[in-house]
Amino acid sequence: MNDNQKDNNLQFTQVKAYSVYHGPNDPCPPIGQKYYSTPPHLYLGFQPPNLEQFPYKEALQKGTLWKVFYDFYDNPYKARG
Incomplete structure (x- = not known):
């Protein structure tokens, strides 16, 4: 692997999401997805x-x-428009 290929491997996803478990007897409404930044x-x-x-x-x-090392924060809950 040469240096150019190593530089291309530095790509990653900064914002990840997961679905919160909602049980059948949970009285609260489902939350949906939660987001976090790495x-x-x-x-x-x-x-x-x-x-x-x-x-x-x-x-x-x-x-x-x-x-x-630059990590821009974009609020995923903010309304787009």
Whole structure:
């Protein structure tokens, strides 16, 4: 596996969902799906050398220098429109 293939393997899903179990005798209405976010460093292991970096001003706004560690939070419960 060459370095380009390794970089392509860094793809992951940040937002995951699961269905909450609703029992037949549960008096509450079903919740449906719950969502949670996983941080990017879980999928990376050790930090490889020569990672692509944000420009310094943008890195201060995003909270990280390296693009692979950037984790944008989007509220899945927020109404789209």
